[in-house]
Each structure stands twice: as structure tokens, then as C-alpha cells.
Amino acid sequence: MQQVRTPHVVVVMGVAGTGKTTIGPLLAARLGVPYAEGDDFHPQANIAKMTAGTPLSDEDRLPWLDAIGRWAHERDGLGGVVSSSALKRAYRDRLRAAAPGVVFVHLTGDRALIEERMSHRQGHFMPTALLDSQFATLQPLESDEAGVRVDVAGGPDEITGRAVAALRSLERPSR
Template structure:
């Protein structure tokens, strides 16, 4: 059983909240992916500019290294990981990652992102994130969960799916 989980998805899907709650429930380390962005990435997003694959490379390396460092004792990280290629980059650091995607409607995502004060990710980038989000590939260990359920129900569902 993998002890490395990445809660992924677009901005506003609840990945950080879910990852933190799941990590706490399991007694595992929580890694906040947003904290691992290079300052240039945060500045670019704050200006309303989408990141390129080249921009994301150091961020994904940072997240992958943080996951690998804690995987032996258990880690749950939040990371957008929108493309299969990004998830493959994370798996280079820790091959047994399980990805979790909270599914939320575009309308609800928009509402959530607009309601967040002082966050570097503007609502104007949501459409580009949704366009970038790729479905899970056959080779990926992955679970989708209803991101509109109460957090405790999401955690309960995931524990059942993961047999944890």
C-alpha cells in the first residue's frame, strides 16, 4: 500500500483542505504544494498569467522531492498536477503515488475562487486550468471524490476506497 497521496485538481476544488484533513486523519505528513512554488511562479499567477510547462518544472520537482522525503512514514500533498505528464514527473520521485481528484462544477469553482481573500491565484485563470486538466490515464492509481460533500464525508469515502 502506497503511503504517498496527492490531492490534485484546479484552483478552488478543495485540494488543500482535503489533503490536510486526510493527512491529519491518517497521522501522515501534510505537504502544501502552493508553498513550494518558486516566487516567480507566484508573481506570474498573481499577474493573471498562466504557468507554462517550463514554469511548472521546478515546482513539480519541489513537490516530488517533498513527497519522496516523507513517503516512508506517510504523506498527503496538495498539488494541481493537471496533466498526466505532470503526474508522471511526480511519480519519478515516488512511483507509488495515489492521486485523488475532488470533482466540483465550474460554477462552484468560480464561486470558491472569487471568495478567497488574499490568494495569489486569480479567478481569471480558472478557465485555463480547466482546459489543461487531463483525465486519469490507465496507468495511474487514482480516485475521484465529490468535492462538494462535507470534508468529513470525503475523508470517510477515501479511507474506504484506500482501505485505510
């Protein structure tokens, strides 16, 4: 499988259970850049809240988004892939403020499929009970945001292939 180098930092986004932690490393490998797991940037207080089934507030998310933004800024021009739910436009704007060249891959899919996948996860702090709050918070990518939507139906290699193809389409000059 051929690597496709990119100088962009790609943020793999979407609600819990869409496969950010699975697709992110696969995408990074295909792009030949490092991967960072967004959950690792959460302060312990955020993890404790989510583990208890309490959705995070915007205020809770700020230190997390800023930490991801610092990582993205350090990788700007070098490339990288990081996972982050980035559910709201304001969160994506905050990431872009730290690293203006970020590009988003929004993993999307049928709620029933996502819930099914979440129910089979082991060792993750995000309970299925928070999925409704994730969908309620989600503001999909807007037309003026650098990014692509990728459906999560199918296997990880298929989804990753669609993500790579979609990212390539962004880099082609429009005519």
C-alpha cells in the same frame, strides 16, 4: 474519528478551487501522516505570474513539480499528503518518477460550484480568471494511474470521508 495509517504519499490534485488546501490537511490528519502545502513549493516567480493572472507554462512548473517530488520521495514508505494541481499526465508522471508509490486523490466537481468557492477565497494568489485555463489544461486520471476521483460537493468532512473510503478501496486486493 479513527486514523487510518498509510505508507503512501497521497497527492491531492485538481483544478484551483476544488479544496486541495482544505481537504489535504484533513486527509493527512485522518491518515496520521504529515501534510505539505503544494503552493509552498512554488518559486516566487511562479507566484508573481499567477498573481498577475498569467497561467504557468510547463517550463514554469518543472522546478515546482521537482520540489514536490523530492518531498514525496523523502516520505516514501512513511506516508504523507501533499497538494498539487497535477493537471497533466506528464506532471503526474514526473511526480511518480521521483516517488513511484504516490497515489492521487483527484478532487472533481461542477465548474459553477468551484468558481463560487473560489470567489469567496481571501488571501490566495490564484484569481478566478485562471479557472478556464486550469480546466483547459486538466487531463483527468487515467485507468492505469494509481488514484481515485472524489467529488467536492458537500462539506469538508464529507469530502474527506469519501477520499478515505476511496483510498481504502485501492488497498483492498481485487478478486
